[in-house]
Amino acid sequence: MISSIAELIADRIGAMPAGERRAAQTLIASYPMIGLKTVAEFSAAAGVSSPTILRFVARLGFQNYPEFQSTLQDELAAQLQSPAIRTLNPPSPGGGTVSPMLEATLDNMRETFRHLSDRQLADIAARLADRRGKTFLIGGRFTDPLARYMAAHLAVIQPDVFHLAGQESMWRDRLIDMGKRDVLVIFDIRRYQDSLVRFAEKAHQRGVQIVLFTDQWLSPIARFARHVIAGRTAVPSAWDSSAALFVVAETLIGAVTRQLEADGARRIREMEGLR
Amino acid sequence: MISSIAELIADRIGAMPAGERRAAQTLIASYPMIGLKTVAEFSAAAGVSSPTILRFVARLGFQNYPEFQSTLQDELAAQLQSPAIRTLNPPSPGGGTVSPMLEATLDNMRETFRHLSDRQLADIAARLADRRGKTFLIGGRFTDPLARYMAAHLAVIQPDVFHLAGQESMWRDRLIDMGKRDVLVIFDIRRYQDSLVRFAEKAHQRGVQIVLFTDQWLSPIARFARHVIAGRTAVPSAWDSSAALFVVAETLIGAVTRQLEADGARRIREMEGLR
């Protein structure tokens, strides 16, 4: 089974004319970078003419050069998504139903955080810690518990944290309370919910700052969001995993808590006293 | 020191207008692949116009789009040469807030699963998949969202799944419905809630099978539980982390789904039809 262009080339390089073989060797030498550049650059690097490059990719079975490049990019993307760890860590021989799930989840988290900068998290935390505005949280069919989880923690360290529950009509009525200083945290992964999109749009129109937790394909709400957190959700299961988003949420909770340390500590003590 | 385009974006995304920020978010979400494609594809993916993409790369300091692409390619090439090195998010030397948190969480999960056998998970999954009994779920102050999350999924693939919400007095009334064939899933981590302990004890007296999600110090409920899942919760934060328990819950959801595959598939289809 041939699964990569590199293998394909190795398979056919023997049956190639001299010029095309030089092209092949040049590509392999710095695989796959030179293949992502233009035909002109490729041909110059290989020391052949452009048509030779095109004949080369045609011989590999591609209709045209862009198709060849797209395939290379897809390969690269796949390679980047599964970190080197996976090749190092053999896929857990015992291989029950557990390990693949755990491994995938761990990968998802690493990958999610790889696309998330300290800076971005700090910005969001600062926004959430800003006591001048209110914080609203809401989620979709399966992600609403994440919103609840986050709300439960944030509510402990600061006032004016509200989880939007129940019927759509009930949230909509809360829109009246929302303004520019307020933050709306939305959790929405596939399949994206129309009701949430509509709600986000209305909130956005009122100037509410939206923080969106979504999957890597980005909910349409991203259009209205000030901050977007794209978590990986793919696991070997019938369901998508929200674990990566959960961890991001916990990280944010921790960061906000740290920012409000001074005020927060007093508040927590008071709250303990009340219990 | 800014060494990658990703960092550059994180640094300036705050000062960008809405459209360019969406471009930035789209790029980061699938970094860096979309940036290697054409302006038209990039703009379509981000939901903005081509000029916005060009203004975006211009704001990053590039003279033109090809120059931007070349830089991305060089970055990729460097990354591919030394796969071990994390070019994107360097291990936060200054001790950013992110890495320690993520690392601790990943460790927690590995450790949690190390103490969890395939057999044990399979047993619990079998118990949850047993359609002769009902399934009740409940959680504590901060863990109730986990109960909700699990309930939301289980309810899709089988009937008689109930999340116990609201006042303590309301759950207690549900005790009357519980019997030997039924399962009660409880989430309880420090500080353990008396109300939950009391409830668990009463359920236990009625012969209900209890599945307990708790932390490594074990809630007193463990005494009544048929199955105990002890997750690691320690992270460098003011709060404990429930992430490991969350992942176990997802794993169980997956396992139960697989067991009910035949029935479940039909049920899911029917449910889709109703929506």
Place this chain on the structure above:
DNA sequence: GGAGCGCTGTATCGTATGTTACGTATTTTG
């Protein structure tokens, strides 16, 4: 040694791509 075939490069063409100018909408500021 000559004829035929295949490989390669030059030159040209059409087009997809990046770029720019301009008008409209939106936000900000006095």
Place this chain on the structure above:
DNA sequence: CAAAATACGTAACATACGATACAGCGCTCC
């Protein structure tokens, strides 16, 4: 509330890119 500034998209433009036709050259095989 008015006015200026900024941001965004539409549409026209130029260019650089990939594709193709064709001619020259070398190689092989009769």
